[in-house]
Amino acid sequence: MQQVIVQKFGGTSVGSGERIAAVAEIIKNEAEINTVVVVVSAMAGETDRLIELSKLFGDNPNTREFDALISTGEKVSASLLAMALNSLGLKAKSYSAAQVSLKTTSNFSKAKILDIDKTKMEEILADGSIPIITGFQGITETGEVTTLGRGGSDTTAVAIAASLKANRCDIYTDVDGIYTTDPRIVPNAKKLDAISMEGMLELAGQGAKVIQIRAVEFANKFKVPVRVLSSFSSGTGTMITLENDTMENAEISGIAFQTDQTKVTFTAVEDTPGIASKILGPLSELDMKVDVIVQNVGIEGKTDFTFTIATEEKSLLDEAINNIQKSINYKEVIIDDEIAKVSIVGVGIRSHAGVAAKAFQALSENEINIGMISTSEIKLTLVIKKDDLEKAVKVLHDVFELDK
Amino acid sequence: MQQVIVQKFGGTSVGSGERIAAVAEIIKNEAEINTVVVVVSAMAGETDRLIELSKLFGDNPNTREFDALISTGEKVSASLLAMALNSLGLKAKSYSAAQVSLKTTSNFSKAKILDIDKTKMEEILADGSIPIITGFQGITETGEVTTLGRGGSDTTAVAIAASLKANRCDIYTDVDGIYTTDPRIVPNAKKLDAISMEGMLELAGQGAKVIQIRAVEFANKFKVPVRVLSSFSSGTGTMITLENDTMENAEISGIAFQTDQTKVTFTAVEDTPGIASKILGPLSELDMKVDVIVQNVGIEGKTDFTFTIATEEKSLLDEAINNIQKSINYKEVIIDDEIAKVSIVGVGIRSHAGVAAKAFQALSENEINIGMISTSEIKLTLVIKKDDLEKAVKVLHDVFELDK
Secondary structure (H helix, E strand, C coil): CCEEEEEEECCCCCCCCHHHHHHHHHHHHHCCCCCCEEEEECCCCHHHHHCCCCCCCCCCCCHHHHHHHHHHHHHHHHHHHHHHHHHHHEEEECCCCCCCCCCCCCCCCCCCCCEEHHHHHHHHHHHCCEEEECCCCCECCCCCCCCCCCCCCHHHHHHHHHCCCCCEHHHHCCCCEEEEECCCCCCCEEEECCEEHHHHHHHCCCCCCCCCHHHHHHHHCCCCCEEEEECCCCCCCEEEEECCCHHHCCCCCEEEEEEEEEEEEEEEEEECHHHHHHHHHHHHCCCCEEEEEEEECCCCCCEEEEEEEEEHHHHHHHHHHHHHHHCCCCCCCCEEEEEEEEEEHHHHHHHHHHHHHHHHHHHHHCCCCEEEEECCCEEEEEEEEEHHHHHHHHHHHCCCCEEE | CCCEEEEEEECCCCCCCHHHHHHHHHHHHHCCCCCCEEEECCCCCCHHHHHHCCCCCCCCCCCCHHHHCCCCHHHHHHHCCCCCCCHHHCCCCEEEECCCCCCCCCCCCCCCCEEEEEHHHHHHHHHCCCCEEECCCCCCCCCCEECCCCCHHHHHHHHHHHHHHCCCEECCCCCCCCEEECCCCCCCCECEEEEEHHHHHHHHHHCCCCCCHHHHHHHHHCCCEEEEEECCCCCCEEECCCCCCCHHHCCCEEEEEEEEEEEEEEEEECCCHHHHHHHHHHHHHHHHHHHHHHHHCCCEEEEEEEEEEEEHHHHHHHHHHHCCCCCCCCEEEEEEEEEEEEECCHHHHHCCCCCHHHHHHEEECCCCCCCEEEEECCCEEEEHHHHHHHHHHHHHHHHHHCCC
């Protein structure tokens, strides 16, 4: 029986005429078997070119106009891909998000998808042509053009897959799947055939940039099976499974890491209830995202309170500290941006207490000092010195035998 | 009292960040006095870049996709112009043709405007912001994106002006008005302060490429006063007047010319009624445009029948001749593409029979041979050798003292 498959192609996959022709062949092969809906990003470099243009009249262009401007990138690639499919004898038509009524909130540049006109989609499919839909964008209730933020095309694809109850959403990119860690650092990193949605969420959040995290959350929520694979080489990619069953045996699925983090410590704060909210409240008011948070056990009624933020938000820190010191006493603030975050990800972590011990021992044997530790059900995150990162990733990849 | 002014800026007028900034100043000045609606073309070169892209997968891309592709050019310039106005402290918003419901026929790449949502336009104006509307494009009843053909932005501007009953439609371009002839050929060609709509129609049709002929027809039909002026220099441009009154004294308003013409002669055809339609019918069936038509007086029941076509349609001629020879007899077909058309334009022509005589004498004195002659109420068209064109234009410009 015919399945419904949503195929999404990223910017490098449609980065040139040759690449678009190659993508057309991929679509053709799938369309010979299944019903296909295609979602495209802008050609690689095009969005950056448009962003450059947007700065002609100041660094902070009006977001409504910014969205109207950069949303043209996907319209170009969508119509070119339709032309490429036509040249192979296939019926294909490009559609802007507006044309398929992909409704979003009205937060320009970071809009969220609210609804898709399923009837329109089904009409197009009933017409027997392959719809090529612009990713990354939508329209508001009043017809204003919005964008979903960088990487939003993944979310478009998953949202359309969810709306059509598609059998699978294939995210085509320039890597052939999800690896146990970055193969550029650990050459024997292994491609995973499958990873649980939960594990993927943790990996994506930790900077495994294969797929946008919001798309994975969306897939998780609407139970859309997602596959990540390459448009540059053949291969089955990595399936992001809905159930954890297939993953139960794999204790650890991967090592994720991130370097653009800054650690902030307030020393000798009073160890009283409410202290955390007095520190984190002012950060949240400035819309800053706080990641790892650690509060040590208090000694003599005083404690140290540490958290990490994205280094790009460091400029907001002065104002935040200014507000924090209005309501709490502390000795000093220590800011350190020479740190890195490394995470061991896998469903095995919750059931095997030995994972943490094994990790700590391996790092210690390699003289890597651990600054902070944070754990979740399926993730163990360590904050270490930035200089130690590469070694740490290799050590952890080895000790958990992820190349096997 | 505030007037409503539609300002249209062509591709060279918005060809760079600097040019867009200059255009924003022009709009600002007008908006301080009047209510302004802006229509923009794509940045110079952008449409050509997109047309190049459209040929990646064959020289004849699907016209629906072609329109979806090239219509992105105006969206880019419209949002950039809105940003430029924002940077001057003005409220401005870009709108695609779809967003103001500019409805067209569904002939992709050569759609005709059917209707504009005046209510939407008035809502935008009531909001106190300057609408920047994408020229050259529209949408069909079913929401498909169409384009109006090259130069269609002029038509968009005039159509919007007509819909809003604007007081004037200013067409900003890279020349400072309409001249008595091409100043590159006749250095003392004179800029006209005003020209009648009729005279303009003739000049535009003859290849005076300042404004698109369809736009002038539209303006004529809906009585929209149009002004042509430069965005590169100050000046009041040329007003295209609705009434002929101001023009009655100016016998001759200009010399127009065109070189991309091919002359076709059927010799020794029977001089009987219906012969013209037997020759022109097959041409019309192939959608070929016939321009000058001359049939000589018959001698011994035979006559020569000559007409001109656009050289770009020459490839269709074989098929047309094939069809023509099924219904008439003739001796031979002579095809000559080394010709040029030169026209003397002006309301004076109909009232002053001397114009033709004066022109013929001047050309004859300069040894320029006239191949064909055709007259209309306000135009005298001569077909001459292409090599003689430059000299002919200068001679005619001088003899009618157009530099005075």
